[in-house]
């Protein structure tokens with residue numbers, strides 16, 4: 480692609496209409512093309528001015544609490560780290576990774592290109608995007624209409640489980656959803672799922688760095704306590720790897 | 721103003737929840753309104769705003785003060801999140817409708833009974849600058865900015881060769897900018 484042809488992709492880049500590879504290629508072009516950089520900055524600035532003219536709409540009741548609540552609750556998975564599911568030392572979350580992963584999951588898979596540019600993100604994105612590696616869990620009973628998707632991210636630092644859940648409601652007081660990885664029938668606790676009011680939730684769980692395990696199965700159970708080291712409650716969803 | 725937005729952003733980066741809340745309070749309505757303008761859907765708009773603040777809070781270092789205003793950055797993030805949500809909802813299957821013919825402000829106004837319009841001076845200025853554009857230029861800005869159409873969609877809906885779309889956009893934007901400047905100076909375009 481010559482230079483001018485590359486510049487012609489600016490509109491589709493700005494309106495996010497490029498395929499992932501095209502987008503990455505354009506990003507490279509953008510780094511070296513002053514006129515595209517300038518034009519893009521101009522578009523963004525003018526757009527911000529135009530926004531001043533749009534009709535203002537009152538946000539829904541309680542939106543601030545919901546949004547900030549969800550944003551701040553992103554950090555709660557860190558408390559999982561206090562629990563030691565196995566004897567080996569457990570890694571703490573690397574915050575940037577978790578943050579990116581959380582944002583990514585929250586906005587579901589289509590969003591990853593925007594965050595590309597960080598190796599970790601791109602790795603994670605690929606894991607999630609590859610259809611064969613993202614697995615949908617099946618409900619344990621026909622009457623459950625919840626959805627969950629899981630992907631295992633592998634890097635030099637170890638394995639990370641990323642799980643996205645929707646429609647997870649109907650918990651009783653004190654009950655929690657727990658995610659488990661199973662290897663030859665032996666469960667490994669892989670995080671607590673805390674859905675929001677809409678029943679959406681996700682787990683980003685870093686496994687011990689020494690573990691490089693071929694898991695057989697992933698399952699979500701309803702547990703009477705968030706600290707159970709072994710599953711006691713009923714499996715609501717599961718999938719085999 | 722005792723605190724610049726760059727300072728506020730720095731506090732957010734250091735994990736200051738109050739700082740994020742301040743930023744949220746300041747931009748909630750604007751960003752929600754913007755998302756609503758593009759989606760006409762309140763639930764989606766809330767999700768979009770949440771998406772943006774999730775990134776502000778977690779994706780540290782994303783904003784570079786030397787590259788522009790914080791508000792512009794937030795608006796761009798909102799825009800990207802909106803395009804993403806629209807695509808996911810698969811309602812971006814573009815079809816021409818007469819919404820493309822009207823100017824952006826009237827467009828959102830008529831598309832929602834819930835829209836509470838607040839007249840402001842800036843708004844009147846921008847509006848007046850938009851009014852000064854030809855019908856085709858208003859359309860191109862609407863398609864390009866508020867419908868986030870692809871290059872080829874814009875070409876098709878304006879019946880232009882692909883190769884001329886960019887220069888038409890440029891022309892419309894230059895014209896719009898000139899009008900805004902004129903109006904801001906108090907002149908009448």
Ligand SMILES: [Zn+2]
Pocket residue numbers: 482485486487508512513514515516
């Ligand atoms: Zn270029």
